[in-house]
Amino acid sequence: MAESKTNNSDQYKGWLYKWTNYIKGYQKRWFVLQNGFLSYYRNQAEMSNACRGTINLANAFIHTQDSCSFVISNRGTMTFHLKASSEVERQKWVTALELAKTKAITLLESDDDEDIIQSDKREIQNTLQTLSSKIDDLKNCNDSITKHGAALQRALVDLESTDNSSDGTLKIQSVMERANLFRLTSNAMIMACNEFLVLATNQGTRWQKLLQYEHERRVYLEDMVEQLGKQHSNLEKQIRKSLIPGNKNEQTISEIVECDEDEDDFYDAVDHEAKGHQFSDLLSDIHLTSSVRPPSYHSTGDSSNQGMLMSTSQSNAIKEVLVPLKVGRQRRRTIPERPNYSLNLWSIMKNCIGKELSKIPMPVNFSEPLSFLQRLTEDFEYSDCLDKAANSSDDYEQMAYIAAFTISSYANTTLRTGKPFNPLLGETFECDRMDDLGWRSFAEQVSHHPPMVAMYTEGRQWTHWQEFTMSSKFRGKYLQIIPLGIAHLLFPKSGNHYTWRKVTTTVHNIIVGKLWVDNHGEMDIVNHKTGDLCHLKYFAYSYFSREVPRRVSGIITDSNGTAKYLLSGTWDDKIEGARIIGVEEPSKGKVEYKTEQSVVLWTRRFIPPELEKCYNFTQLAVELNEMEDGVAPTDSRYRPDQRLMEEARWDEANTVKVQLEEKQRASRKVRESLAENAAQQGEDFVGYEPKWFRKETDPQTGNIIHTYIGEYWKCKEKQDWERCPDIYL
Structure with a gap:
């Protein structure tokens, strides 16, 4: 593997191994880090064509896995699983990526974009001036070639019409001089053309990359503006609705933001080994089919069953900001x-x-x-x-x-x-x-x-x-x-x-x-x-999994092990539930559950x-x-x-934290000393006991637990804090 190399302060390139699939595994690819974007190609010759993939580091997460491997993920839209030839090589890449990410974030968040644009404009203007001067050189060479070519042609005509040998010798010399001038002018023209071609080719490739970068930035910003526009419009509508007295059709902020997105059917495929309550394998592959269309967040279904599960008292983030929680x-x-x-x-x-x-x-x-x-x-x-x-x-x-x-x-x-x-x-x-x-x-x-x-x-x-x-x-x-x-x-x-x-x-x-x-x-x-x-x-997060991160699946069964309810969602967003109304067992060994309409049980604020x-x-x-x-x-x-x-x-x-911990250690040493003295004297020693709980046997589990004795709120009414230890400074 060729060692990665830094061409300039803003570019880093080299060979890395990229994970492709479980059949081909890791494949050698040429990676280029430039202008906050990481792109890869099959080889260096392919750089003149479109790249195979690009990640914007401004929104990317960089994780190191082991001594040679690391992962770059762009908010779930694209992920590169990469491996370097050595730990040193991997660290070089990670350092370069972190620096590029910092620059990209700074570029997006700072107010210096105008200066950068002006700098790019000046550079482009200088390049255009250089190209313009080269074109002027080409024009001058063209004029000279035309002039000397015409003179050479006239000299040749005169030479053909000459009869006197002495005059012929002089005219031959004149033709030779004209021919030399034409040859020099032609060589100058060829050199100027080559210079212009090299300059134009180099700048054209660079401008193509800059254009690609600007295009990607524009698409990213357009998507962001479009999403913000949708959220802003929906928030305005919701605020207007919330200001109408007696309005009962309120939605949560997460529902408003997601109302324009297509909803996936409530499916959750799980392998079944048909062994009683062995649900750990079952939950990874239950295939769920719904007898009716899954609910849309902007529908206001009024069935009694849905109303039971989707209470209109779900927290509204707008209300949380506008009114205090406690009257x-x-x-x-x-x-x-x-x-x-x-x-x-x-x-x-x-x-x-x-x-x-x-x-x-x-x-x-x-x-x-x-x-x-x-x-x-x-x-x-x-x-x-x-x-x-x-x-x-x-x-x-x-x-x-x-x-x-x-x-x-x-x-x-x-x-x-x-x-x-x-x-x-x-x-x-x-x-x-x-x-x-x-x-x-x-x-x-x-x-x-x-x-x-x-x-x-x-x-x-x-x-x-x-x-x-x-x-x-x-x-x-x-x-x-x-x-x-x-x-x-x-x-x-x-x-x-x-x-x-x-x-x-x-x-x-x-x-x-x-x-x-x-x-x-x-x-x-x-x-x-x-x-x-x-x-x-x-489900634990995995770099190689295509599943939604932070996913949770659940199944509710009765005392006989019969499935009654299915749960699905993520622990950082929302959970949905659906009642099971039928079960089918295909020949492939998978259980297929038929459910009622799925409903939202919980949504994050x-x-x-x-x-x-x-x-x-x-x-x-x-x-x-x-x-x-x-x-x-x-x-x-x-x-x-x-x-x-x-x-x-x-x-x-x-400073105070250290003092509190020293006080706590001193109290513990006193108790240990008392316990030791009691043991030497053959006496029973009662150690520290909680003030508001006592140890009892849990009738449900049979374990020893601390049970609340039910006196705190009464003592608060009387302001009786005599039992409280002195634990603070």
């Missing part, structure tokens, strides 16, 4: 923007490989100003799914909404790569949103090693509690978090009691590259009253633009750390390092 109280709308602090990640992380995440001393630079107790409370941002489930009289429909609720808790992880603060032992957090959102929650850090959170949430028609603990390991390139706790959900009206466990979360590119999060694994939601089961599969620089918080996340009167002194809102970080005082926050 009678104006909550804060934003927090200070995240400052731009640089930090050498490798100097901190290189000694942490293989250690437990909770034992790694992390500065606030890698965090977001929320405690893990508050981050866990964000699971209820889409609590309306639970309200719809509570109002459903059909158990399978109810479970479908519960499944959508469990999936919705991962929606914000696409943007939130910051680490929440590890709670101190005894730290608590309450969130009372009963007035506006219909629920209130309370959480406590009940154990520090291993870290464990107990949480209890009550809605108007449901009760939710969970114990969250996890296993986590840092492996250099990625961080993997495996939840171990179990979540419970009870509907007192029907007596349906559901349990589930969260799936694995992996944070990629810890050391090099841009952080990104993937959620993957399998989740079983069990109804302990009826025996119904919902099996969800979160995207954050408003003003919060993008505020750690990409949702509006609920912004409100979680807002100070409130009367909360417990151990509440996360009072945590000083977290509060300093939110106020953008990071240096002070890091």
Whole structure:
């Protein structure tokens, strides 16, 4: 493989191996990086013709896979899987690509486009002047050739009419002189023509590339403007509709934006091995056919079945901006923007490989100003799914909404790569949103090693509690978090009691590259009253997969294993559900389900633009750390390092964080010393005990869990905080 080489500061070219398909594998191709575009050809000679493919680096993601391989993806529209001849060669390419991407982004976002255009105009003008001078030279040569050719012709005529030998000799000399002048003039003409041809050819090739680049930029900008125009028009229509009193046909922002796009039928193909409840393979290949046309987002179907699943109370992003969430109280709308602090990640992380995440001393630079107790409370941002489930009289429909609720808790992880603060032992957090959102929650850090959170949430028609603990390991390139706790959900009206466990979360590119999060694994939601089961599969992201990223598939079965409901969608956008009304078993061994019309169970609400620089918080996340009167002194809102970080005082926050951790370690040493003394004296020692939860045996699972004792809200009314430990400075 030829070594890649840099011709100038704006161009990089060389041989790479590109993945083509599973039959041919990697094939050798010639790649050219220029003007923010990466193009490839079969060989160098093909550069004069159209290229085989081009990626605009301004919108591309660059991922390194191993010592020689890397991937470039342009928002799902085009992906190059590439391999270099060596690790050094790969690093050269990655560096060149990152630099080109930075320049391309700067070119799109800066206000210097006019200067660049003027510079290009001046260069073109200079080239045109050079070509014009060459044309003038050609004209002068042409005039000289015409002049000397005519003189030579006259001399030859005179020579033919000469009879005297002496005169003939003189005229022959004259003809020779005329012939020499004509030959010199002709040579000059030929040289001028060659120079013009070379210059015109070189500039023509360069202009062709520039024209191709400008054409691609124009198409990209036209597409962007067209999309923005559609969204702007639809938003204006929706705003006008929302201002009409009593308007019931409201749509969410995601529905408005997508209303002009063609909708795919609700298909989900899955291989079936016909082995009871082995749904992990089944979910990857169920082929679904619908007896009716899948719903269109701009249709307002009024069937009772659709109305049951698609509640008109789905959150509207326009409303979220225009009106406060809580009647009678104006909550804060934003927090200070995240400052731009640089930090050498490798100097901190290189000694942490293989250690437990909770034992790694992390500065606030890698965090977001929320405690893990508050981050866990964000699971209820889409609590309306639970309200719809509570109002459903059909158990399978109810479970479908519960499944959508469990999936919705991962929606914000696409943007939130910051680490929440590890709670101190005894730290608590309450969130009372009963007035506006219909629920209130309370959480406590009940154990520090291993870290464990107990949480209890009550809605108007449901009760939710969970114990969250996890296993986590840092492996250099990625961080993997495996939840171990179990979540419970009870509907007192029907007596349906559901349990589930969260799936694995992996944070990629810890050391090099841009952080990104993937959620993957399998989740079983069990109804302990009826025996119904919902099996969800979160498909791990794969560079070589043609499937939609972040895909989730699910199937709901009764206690006999009969399929009743199908779920499909992505955990970062929306989930759809469809009731199964028939089953066919083709000869090829695949199960084909026939369903009713699919409906949207959950749709993500995207954050408003003003919060993008505020750690990409949702509006609920912004409100979680807002100070409130009367909360417990151990509440996360009072945590000083977290509060300093939110106020953008990071240096002070890091100092205070170390002091809090030292205080916590000192308290632990005191307990260990007391335990040791008690053991030496043969006495029983009672270690740390939670203040608002106690250990009991779970009747559903048989495990020991922390159960809420139901006294916090009463103590808050009395402002009786005597049991709260002193954990802050």
